Every structure is written in C-alpha cells, then in structure tokens.
Amino acid sequence: xxxxxxxxxxxxxxxxxxxxxxxxxxxxxxxxxxxxxxxxxxxxxxxxxxxxxxxxxxxxxxxxxxxxxxxxxxxxxxxxxxxxxxxxxxxxxxxxxxxxxxxxxxxxxxxxxxxxxxxxxxxxxxxxxxxxxxxxxxxxxxxxxxxxxxxxxxxxxxxxxxxxxxxxxxxxxxxxxxxxxxxxxxxxxxxxxxxxxxxxxxxxxxxxxxxxxxxxxxxxxxxxxxxxxxxxxxxxxxxxx
Amino acid sequence: xxxxxxxxxxxxxxxxxxxxxxxxxxxxxxxxxxxxxxxxxxxxxxxxxxxxxxxxxxxxxxxxxxxxxxxxxxxxxxxxxxxxxxxxxxxxxxxxxxxxxxxxxxxxxxxxxxxxxxxxxxxxxxxxxxxxxxxxxxxxxxxxxxxxxxxxxxxxxxxxxxxxxxxxxxxxxxxxxxxxxxxxxxxxxxxxxxxxxxxxxxxxxxxxxxxxxxxxxxxxxxxxxxxxxxxxxxxxxxx
Numbered sequence: 399x400x401x402x403x404x405x406x407x408x409x410x411x412x413x414x415x416x417x418x419x420x421x422x423x424x425x426x427x428x429x430x431x432x433x434x435x436x437x438x439x440x441x442x443x444x445x446x447x448x449x450x451x452x453x454x455x456x457x458x459x460x461x462x463x464x465x466x467x468x469x470x471x472x473x474x475x476x477x478x479x480x481x482x483x484x485x486x487x488x489x490x491x492x493x494x495x496x497x498x499x500x501x502x503x504x505x506x507x508x509x510x511x512x513x514x515x516x517x518x519x520x521x522x523x524x525x526x527x528x529x530x531x532x533x534x535x536x537x538x539x540x541x542x543x544x545x546x547x548x549x550x551x552x553x554x555x556x557x558x559x560x561x562x563x564x565x566x567x568x569x570x571x572x573x574x575x576x577x578x579x580x581x582x583x584x585x586x587x588x589x590x591x592x593x594x595x596x597x598x599x600x601x602x603x604x605x606x607x608x609x610x611x612x613x614x615x616x617x618x619x620x621x622x623x624x625x626x627x628x629x630x631x632x633x634x635x636x637x638x639x
Numbered sequence: 640x641x642x643x644x645x646x647x648x649x650x651x652x653x654x655x656x657x658x659x660x661x662x663x664x665x666x667x668x669x670x671x672x673x674x675x676x677x678x679x680x681x682x683x684x685x686x687x688x689x690x691x692x693x694x695x696x697x698x699x700x701x702x703x704x705x706x707x708x709x710x711x712x713x714x715x716x717x718x719x720x721x722x723x724x725x726x727x728x729x730x731x732x733x734x735x736x737x738x739x740x741x742x743x744x745x746x747x748x749x750x751x752x753x754x755x756x757x758x759x760x761x762x763x764x765x766x767x768x769x770x771x772x773x774x775x776x777x778x779x780x781x782x783x784x785x786x787x788x789x790x791x792x793x794x795x796x797x798x799x800x801x802x803x804x805x806x807x808x809x810x811x812x813x814x815x816x817x818x819x820x821x822x823x824x825x826x827x828x829x830x831x832x833x834x835x836x837x838x839x840x841x842x843x844x845x846x847x848x849x850x851x852x853x854x855x856x857x858x859x860x861x862x863x864x865x866x867x868x869x870x871x872x873x874x875x876x877x878x
Contacts, residue, residue, distance in 0.1 A: 469785055479785055491778070494770045500778070534730045534766070537773045541727065542736065544780040545705045545715060 419485040421459050423532045432459070432522060432529075436512035441465075441505035443584075447488060452499045454492030457519040460484055463509030464584055468502045476502065478592040481583060483571045487536060493519055494537075507584040507619075543570075556596045557604055561633035563593060564614075568623050582622040590621070608632070655721035657695055659768055668695070668758065672750040683724060683739040683747070686712065690728035690735050693755040696720055699745030700807060700822075704738040712738060713830050714823075715780060717806050726769060729756050742822050790872075793842055795832040797871040800852075803831075804861060821859045828859070 468476040704712040759765035
C-alpha cells in the first residue's frame with residue numbers, strides 16, 4: 399500500500415474514531431447517566447472552555463460546535479494545534495494524571511457542552527464498565543491520531559500541509575452527504591494560517607484557488623471540504639511515489 | 640508565569656510500569672511469566688501482527704516505531720528497563736499498533752495478554768496506571784509535533800538528540816562512553832525530525848567540525864551537550 403492509498407483508506411473506511419465520538423459510543427443509559435451528573439453550558443465564539451495552568455476541576459463532553467486547542471510558546475503567541483468537535487471528551491488527560499491544564503481550549507462557534515466535576519467523571523467511569531472501555535479506546539485512538547500526522551509536515555509545502563490538516567478533520571468529523579463525505583469547520587483564515595504555520599496571504603491564495611476548482615466552499619468563518627479525492631491529490635502533488 | 644505545556648516531557652517514571660508495582664505484584668508476575676532474550680537489532684513485535692503477549696523490559700533498550708498517515712514507520716520513542724511494551728493492545732485486542740526493536744541486548748518478562756489483563760483487572764490501580772502511561776505517551780507525541788512545527792531543522796535535530804539522550808540516560812547501565820552515545824543512524828535521525836538525509840548529514844558535518852558530536856556507523860557520540868542546548872534554543876515548553 400503506498401502512502402496515497404493509505405490515507406485514502408483511512409478516509410473511506412467506516413471505522414469511526416472512538417476518540418472523536420466518545421459520547422456516541424456510549425449506550426443510551428450511559429449517556430443519560432452522564433447527562434444527569436452534568437450541567438449544560440454554552441460557550442460563545444472566543445470564550446475559553448478551559449485555560450492553560452488551571453487545576454483540573456472538571457471534564458466536558460462537547461455536544462455541538464467546535465473548539466480550537468492552543469498551546470503557548472516562549473513568546474506567548476498561541477499555537478493552534480488541533481480542532482475538536484461534537485462527541486469529544488475534554489480534560490480527561492488531566493483527570494487521569496492529575497496535572498494542571500496543558501492547553502487552552504477556546505470555542506470556535508456556539509459550543510454546547512456537558513460539564514461535570516472530575517470526581518464525578520471518575521466515579522462514573524468506575525461504575526460503568528462499558529464507558530470505561532470506551533474511555534480507554536478513546537485514549538488509544540488519540541495515541542494513533544497524534545502519530546498519524548507525519549512529522550515531516552514541517553518540511554512540506556504549505557499547500558500539502560493545509561490539505562493534510564483538512565483531510566484529518568474530514569476523517570474525524572466528516573459526515574456522508576449526497577455528494578460524498580464532507581465537513582464544515584468554523585475557522586477564520588487567520589486561524590487556518592496559525593494552524594498550518596504560514597501567513598494569512600498564503601492561506602487566502604490557496605483557499606481561493608481550491609474554491610475555484612470546486613474542492614472547497616469558503617464562507618465567512620467557514621470552510622467546507624467538498625471533494626476529498628482532489629484534496630488528497632493536493633496533499634501528495636509531486637510527492638507521490 | 641503560566642506553566643509550559645508538558646513541561647519537561649515524560650519523565651522516565653511516567654513510563655516505569657515495573658517500578659510502580661508493589662513488590663508482591665512483581666513477584667507474582669515473575670512467577671506467571673517467563674523471560675525472553677532478544678539480540679541487539681532483533682524485532683520484539685511487529686505492527687499489524689496479532690497481539691498475544693505483553694513484554695516488560697528488564698534489561699536493555701527498545702525503540703518503538705509507528706506508522707504515520709502515509710504508512711511510513713517513524714521512530715517515536717525509546718523505552719528501557721521497567722517499561723511495558725505492547726500493552727495498549729490489551730484494550731483493543733486488535734493487531735499490533737507499533738513495531739518494537741531491540742537497540743542493545745534485551746531481556747524482557749513475557750506475559751500473555753490474558754495474564755496481563757487478569758492482573759490489571761485484579762488491581763484497583765492497575766488500569767489507572769496503564770491509562771497514565773498511555774496519556775504520557777500521547778503528551779510526548781503531541782509535544783514533538785508542536786516543537787517540530789515552529790523549529791527549523793537544526794533546532795529539531797539538536798532537540799531530538801538531547802531528548803533521546805536524556806531518555807536513554809535513565810535506561811543505560813553505568814558506562815561513561817555509552818552514556819553520551821545515541822544508537823541512531825543518520826537515516827533514523829532524519830526520520831525522527833522529518834527532514835531529508837542530506838539535510839541531517841550536512842548539519843552533523845558542521846557540528847563535527849565544531850567538536851560538538853562525533854559520528855560513527857549507526858550511532859552518534861555527543862561531546863558538547865551545552866552547545867546542542869544552545870542550538871535548540873531551549874523553547875519554553877521544554878521546561
């Protein structure tokens with residue numbers, strides 16, 4: 399299997415990522431039990447769900463909307479490292495290892511979560527064997543996920559980097575529509591530029607040309623992937639084989 | 640001051656499964672398992688193979704490879720005495736996630752998946768410990784990817800050499816020469832930092848001239864860690 403086939407296989411397979419869908423992998427009884435222990439909370443765009451350095455007092459499950467995960471570097475600029483969405487568990491790492499928050503997580507649109515104390519979450523996991531298994535599977539899936547992004551990203555062209563990141567989102571949050579698998583994410587071009595690690599002009603140019611080719615639809619704070627196959631070609635243009 | 644994410648990275652202790660067990664638990668595992676020996680360079684387990692056993696490293700050092708989205712096997716970690724290898728499959732009971740190869744001669748305690756799961760199930764802290772180890776691995780991979788996004792190839796190479804040397808320090812037996820030796824080829828280093836072989840060879844040639852490193856066949860001796868630290872620029876999240 400060459401590299402192109404490998405990513406295509408991931409995108410095509412029915413294997414949904416248990417890390418992204420912790421919530422939907424739970425049984426209806428477990429969902430009800432977890433909801434009963436939780437408070438519903440709504441975050442508006444740019445509101446932080448949690449901040450770096452805070453003690454790990456709570457765990458959240460995203461019910462709708464997306465959020466960006468930010469790390470701070472030495473200059474205190476925020477590096478956008480990933481985007482998370484519906485079904486994602488948030489803050490479970492610190493629940494497990496007891497450390498302080500390592501990242502800041504900020505709502506990208508209207509993000510609705512169930513929020514419960516770390517203690518209640520751990521008790522819930524202890525009392526529900528199946529949910530416990532899902533949590534462990536979600537950890538392993540995260541382990542796979544972080545290692546899936548090639549380390550050689552740094553030495554790739556911006557177009558390849560952007561294509562790979564969008565394909566990653568598609569594999570995690572894509573839904574099947576009449577024209578195939580697609581995903582819409584509420585990211586500004588500024589945020590995409592931060593994520594890809596290039597300036598905004600380059601992102602603007604790339605999105606513009608992909609839009610005119612029908613690969614994407616771009617609206618205010620919204621990017622919709624329409625044609626995964628052609629995006630895949632962009633990711634590996636001149637580097638197949 | 641806000642704390643850096645993943646400050647200091649994984650300490651050896653976060654992966655030291657064996658050290659975290661009670662003496663009676665170690666005795667128990669030693670009585671049910673058996674010791675296996677692997678020669679330097681041999682494969683302990685291969686990605687995709689059926690997962691039948693879990694290995695606890697008792698002597699030596701192992702490197703772990705995992706396939707990225709392109710199907711390339713990239714070295715992501717080195718694990719040494721006390722670390723458990725091939726344990727994540729105890730959860731999914733699917734094929735092997737990663738490939739493990741012996742760097743030097745390795746002795747490992749072999750347990751069947753059933754024995755290992757049985758042990759974790761019969762101890763309240765067993766699974767919690769496994770989850771902590773798993774989170775440690777994820778954080779480490781995250782950290783590597785973050786660092787590699789904002790650093791240039793020279794910085795990435797310096798950082799990666801220092802990181803791996805640090806990890807090995809905790810694992811090697813006494814031997815001053817060996818302590819500064821990184822048993823990786825230039826090709827492997829290129830894979831780890833996501834750069835081309837020619838880039839790595841060029842950077843190392845420069846460092847060799849300045850007396851920072853000596854290059855050998857399939858290994859690297861570091862003579863000036865301070866210089867490497869300066870080159871890496873000590874990014875804040877490194878602690």
